[in-house]
Amino acid sequence: MPTNPPTFPVLHPTDPQGRPESRSGSSNERELRLLKRVSQQDRDAFRELYFIYHRRLSRFISRLTTRRDLADEIINDTLWTVWRKAGDFRGASQVSTWILGIGYRQALTALRRAGAHSTLDEAAGREFAVADDLYAVDETRDWLDRALASLPIEQRTVIEFTYYLGHSCEEIAVIMGCPVNTVKTRMFYARRKLKAALSQLANGA
Incomplete structure (x- = not known):
């Protein structure tokens, strides 16, 4: 393998190629073919795999840390791996x-290195600016974020994989x-x- 990683493309929120795909058998077969090409240093295949997984990884990692710089580091380290x-x-x-297993291990390492408790405390202390008619909904979401x-x-992580990413216990x-x-x-x-x-x-505790 070369010592330098391929250039990571920049994804934008409206980029249709960044949307996560369903986990059908056909998509896994496609990803197997891409991964085989990546193992042969095919940068076009890596770019395609990157588009498939960047947003999915971002969705997961961003729920573990509110630090955008740390999340980007974890995602890039995962895809480089x-x-x-x-x-x-x-x-x-x-x-x-x-791939998600690699992302999980990279996240554990990065969060522990950065100080997981301070990162999670930051998430727990977030304030939400909400309209009055949406206050109850956002307050409940705030409580859930704080509890998580x-x-x-x-x-x-088990909660995130189960309820937010839809994985079974066996997959987790x-x-x-x-x-x-x-x-x-x-x-x-x-x-x-x-x-x-x-x-x-x-109860306001």
Whole structure:
């Protein structure tokens, strides 16, 4: 592999190529073909894979940190790893599971290096400017964000993958590199802590 990464394209909110795709069997086959070409240092294939995954990774990472610079660093490190390690993929999971697993590990490393607690505290302390008629909805969303921010990152990640990205416990286990029962245990404790945190916030604690 070359020592220099390919140039990362810039995605804009209206760029149709940046939209996440459905996880159908045909899309996985397409991504397998792209990944094989990437392993052969095909920059056009990497660009196409980048367009498929940049926004999906951004959606996930941005829920773990409000720091745009840190999120961009994690996403770029993830895709750079995909470029370097494409030849290591053995097909034991879907391409999406493999790439999100890389993203998860990069996020853990970056958040711990930056100080995960301060990053999550920043998310917990965000203020929302809302119109009066939307106050109740946004207040509830604010409570949920604060409650999620109070969870340990492993428990929070399980919630994000399940409810925001739609992954099964089996897929999450592969992404996080742990047994399925560990995912279920983290989900159990995450739900219990969320319930307690939301109750405290609702009561003005």
